[in-house]
Amino acid sequence: MKATWILPDGHEISAEVPEGLNMMxxxxxxxxxxxxxxxxxxxxxxxxxxxxxxAWAAKTGDVGDFEDPMLDVAEAERRPTSRLSCQIKxxxxxxxxxxxxxxx
Amino acid sequence: MTVWTxxxxxxxxxxxxDTFLNGPPHNTFAxxxxxxxxxxxDYSAGQGFWSVTRHADILELNxxxxxxxxxxxxRMEDQTYEExxxxxxxxxxxxxxxxxxxxxVAKAFSKPVIAQFEKVIRDLCGPILDDAFxxxxxxxxxxxxxxxxxxxxxRIVGLPDEDLAWLVEKGDALIANTDxxxxxxxxxxxxxxxxxxxxxxxxxxxELFVYAKEMMEKKAASGDTSGILHLLLQPGPDxxxxxxxxxxxxxxxxxxxxxxxxxxxxxxxxQALCHQPELLGQIQRGEVNETMADEIIRWASPTTYFRRTxxxxxxxxxxxxxxxxxxxxWFASGNRDDSAFLEPFKVDLTRNPNRHISFGQGGPHVCLxxxxxxxxxxxxxxxxxKRLRSIEPAGEQKFLxxxxxxxxxxxxxxxTLQ
Numbered sequence: 001m002k003a004t005w006i007l008p009d010g011h012e013i014s015a016e017v018p019e020g021l022n023m024m025x026x027x028x029x030x031x032x033x034x035x036x037x038x039x040x041x042x043x044x045x046x047x048x049x050x051x052x053x054x055a056w057a058a059k060t061g062d063v064g065d066f067e068d069p070m071l072d073v074a075e076a077e078r079r080p081t082s083r084l085s086c087q088i089k090x091x092x093x094x095x096x097x098x099x100x101x102x103x104x
Numbered sequence: 105m106t107v108w109t110x111x112x113x114x115x116x117x118x119x120x121x122d123t124f125l126n127g128p129p130h131n132t133f134a135x136x137x138x139x140x141x142x143x144x145x146d147y148s149a150g151q152g153f154w155s156v157t158r159h160a161d162i163l164e165l166n167x168x169x170x171x172x173x174x175x176x177x178x179r180m181e182d183q184t185y186e187e188x189x190x191x192x193x194x195x196x197x198x199x200x201x202x203x204x205x206x207x208x209v210a211k212a213f214s215k216p217v218i219a220q221f222e223k224v225i226r227d228l229c230g231p232i233l234d235d236a237f238x239x240x241x242x243x244x245x246x247x248x249x250x251x252x253x254x255x256x257x258x259r260i261v262g263l264p265d266e267d268l269a270w271l272v273e274k275g276d277a278l279i280a281n282t283d284x285x286x287x288x289x290x291x292x293x294x295x296x297x298x299x300x301x302x303x304x305x306x307x308x309x310x311e312l313f314v315y316a317k318e319m320m321e322k323k324a325a326s327g328d329t330s331g332i333l334h335l336l337l338q339p340g341p342d343x344x345x346x347x348x349x350x351x352x353x354x355x356x357x358x359x360x361x362x363x364x365x366x367x368x369x370x371x372x373x374x375q376a377l378c379h380q381p382e383l384l385g386q387i388q389r390g391e392v393n394e395t396m397a398d399e400i401i402r403w404a405s406p407t408t409y410f411r412r413t414x415x416x417x418x419x420x421x422x423x424x425x426x427x428x429x430x431x432x433x434w435f436a437s438g439n440r441d442d443s444a445f446l447e448p449f450k451v452d453l454t455r456n457p458n459r460h461i462s463f464g465q466g467g468p469h470v471c472l473x474x475x476x477x478x479x480x481x482x483x484x485x486x487x488x489x490k491r492l493r494s495i496e497p498a499g500e501q502k503f504l505x506x507x508x509x510x511x512x513x514x515x516x517x518x519x520t521l522q
Binding site: 046075 | 200465467468469470474
């Protein structure tokens with residue numbers, strides 16, 4: 001399955017992402033700048049904040065109960081499409097997912 | 105004076121606080137990483153424990169809080185359930201309890217909110233450094249490293265300046281509860297169990313309890329909402345309110361943990377400047393990058409370990425870990441793992457990325473104050489480098505007597521100014 005990250009300078013990085021891997025882990029594995037994941041995907045740090053491309057926003061599901069307050073903790077401004085990428089798991093329905101990396 | 109090198113024989117007793125009087129036993133950690141990465145230690149004062157010493161293993165296990173729980177205690181010492189309940193903070197809880205507390209204060213400690221303190225920190229650093237440097241020869245831990253975190257704590261928590269020295273003294277007695285320089289009630293030599301329900305099993309915990317209660321009453325009476333404490337009193341996402349004893353435990357945690365770890369990071373950074381003279385020039389010429397503070401904090405590894413407890417049996421590197429076993433993540437060891445860091449015993453202020461684990465990265469309990477710590481360390485070393493021409497050791501450094509908190513508690517230095 002494929003995912004693409006659009007960096008703040010417009011540059012795009014695409015990579016194969018295995019099913020079940022969360023998008024923070026996928027970003028770290030592919031050295032995507034500014035997606036860190038210091039808490040290992042446990043909703044404690046908000047350093048894996050991304051904007052989901054509008055076309056994919058509905059498919060990535062709802063913001064979780066603890067994810068919601070943690071999105072206010074992220075460095076970049078919160079938008080309606082903001083998510084913690086550790087909470088998005090790659091699945092066949094998300095093949096081709098596009099994530100936008102915020103400007104820090 | 106030569107660079108400090110580990111002097112243990114490779115088989116140091118990790119349960120002994122005295123072991124750490126000579127600094128972390130890095131020869132022992134190196135042997136364990138190489139030969140026995142999941143190592144069993146018998147413990148005379150309680151149940152034995154497993155030591156995990158490799159960087160990659162610590163990261164992996166720290167990311168499995170369901171398997172390795174924080175809710176049975178986070179130090180080597182055993183606690184009864186009664187003691188655990190009386191003394192716990194959100195550090196000693198798992199999801200969802202942990203998040204219920206964490207989300208209340210997460211924003212106050214977030215990178216953008218903390219970044220607003222940069223000028224405050226810079227303004228605090230100036231007089232601290234100028235006063236210390238005017239002495240020419242001084243103890244850098246006492247005169248510099250101890251000063252900044254204490255004063256920032258006052259700003260963050262919303263406490264009056266005149267209380268800070270007393271609070272830090274009590275915080276030291278808590279967290280350095282195994283060092284006779286900081287407490288009369290040395291944990292492993294105590295003959296009473298009078299304080300076992302108090303934070304860190306320490307009478308200083310009792311005094312801080314009283315202070316916290318009185319201070320909150322004062323703040324409530326005057327409508328003072330400065331600092332972060334009132335955030336803790338708000339209901340969590342599920343409507344639950346923090347019990348009073350847990351609030352006071354959290355206060356003790358802030359006073360203790362919010363202080364000493366940054367202190368010993370700063371001290372370790374100054375120690376590094378003494379032993380690697382090229383570092384000062386690199387900072388002055390801007391030949392460092394944004395991970396400078398992280399490298400100093402890696403070098404310091406002030407929290408030597410945290411403990412977890414296995415929730416079920418599992419096999420790891422050929423060892424059978426049983427449900428209920430204590431498992432220690434030795435961050436101090438992981439931060440010197442040469443499979444994660446090139447030349448780990450050298451301070452490299454350009455190391456980037458810097459995947460150190462001093463903040464407990466990779467797990468839900470990653471340090472709440474990490475952005476504050478990074479900012480304090482960066483700004484302090486920037487301000488220090490602006491003023492100094494040279495810094496060198498001026499006597500024997502002394503380490504804290506603790507296997508839990510690693511730090512240079514006395515660091516005599518001599519400086520010349522620009």
